[in-house]
Amino acid sequence: MTAAAARKAGFDCHLVLNGTPPKIPNGNLLLDIILGAKVHYCDRKDRDKRLFQVSDQLSEAGKNPYVIPVGGSNSIGSVGYVNAMLELNSQLDDMGVTLDAIIFATSSGGTQAGLTLGAKITGFKGDVLGISIDQTKIGSNPFPPVLTQIANATAERIGSDIRITESDCSLNCDYLGAGYAVPGELEFNAIKDLCLYEGILLGPVYTARAMGGFLDLIKKGCFTKHHTVLFWHTGGTPELFAWADQLREVFK
Ligand SMILES: Cc1ncc(COP(=O)(O)O)c(C=O)c1O
Known part of the structure; x- marks a missing residue:
């Protein structure tokens, strides 16, 4: 892009x-x-x-x-996702829909920082849940401080008094699989299910991992048919072609 x-x-x-x-x-x-x-x-x-x-x-x-910077994840890049959250908010108002959660892939943080800040600005009440592709909450470079740093720099840039704390950042790091850009069963099954049931293409690195995690959370009962959840598709479908050999096996 x-x-x-x-x-x-x-x-x-x-x-x-x-x-x-x-x-x-x-x-x-x-x-x-x-x-x-x-x-x-x-x-x-x-x-x-x-x-x-x-x-x-x-x-x-x-x-x-x-x-x-990597991922465009700074206060400039995140403004895009604050705006996207404002746009979503007005679409939800028009449709009369209330969401319990928004789920998306998170990696370098700009997406999540922008959505989380936008959610706080718009008074969004649901969970803004990032499914981590490669980041962890602990270790030498814990992710939550990265999110708050980008979000608060973004707030400052757009002249908002709202600030994000680590407790505003909802992060699931249970689906890291075999590592960054190493898709496995979780990702390939998510690609298959979304294609065959919805006609929607996912990318093996980001959106398929996040969707695979989301489907697993549904299986575990964290989300039921009584919840209204938005899966925010962040793109990346050209990644599919880099895994052509494995995908031919999965779909044969
Ligand atoms: C398709 C796709 N989805 C999600 C992400 C994660 O976004 P972020 O790096 O802002 O956390 C990326 C990052 O490169 C991406 O390429």
Whole structure:
């Protein structure tokens, strides 16, 4: 999306991505290439450092680079999801619908920070539940403080007095599976169920993990037919093509 937006705005786009170049580019990477982005590969642990190295190199070459952090997860990126929550709120009013919960995939935090802040601003009473794709609540980099930091910087940016605390951040970290971008049974079953029952495509990395978690929470009785739950589909369907071989097996 960044590569596409950069094209439209007339900017060059440099992408710092985890890993090494694959033999056959597919999925999002193929779209990046089609959109003319320049890809810089690095180890996942080095990506922040590499981001600024690339930016410095561009500055030295006389360019004027603008760095977007991982996931666009800062106070600028999150404004988009505050606005999205305001829009949802007016749609719900028009439809006369009250939600018990909103469920979505969470990873670098901008989505959740924006939705949680937007929920507090609009007086949304339901649960705004992020299903973690790769973050944990404990350990060396616990996720809740990341969410409050982004949300409160966003509140400040838009001139809102509302502040988010860790108790406002609803986070489920039970579906991390075999790790980031390693889809398994949970994800492939969610893809299958949503396709075959609803005609909706999920992406194996984010939305299928979140939907798989949601379906499991339903199985466990956390959500019943008496609840009205919105699954917020954050996109990512081009990821499907990067798992073509496994998906052919799942659907044969
Ligand atoms: C398709 C999709 N859904 C959800 C997310 C998670 O959003 P965030 O990084 O804002 O937590 C991402 C992040 O890259 C994504 O690509």
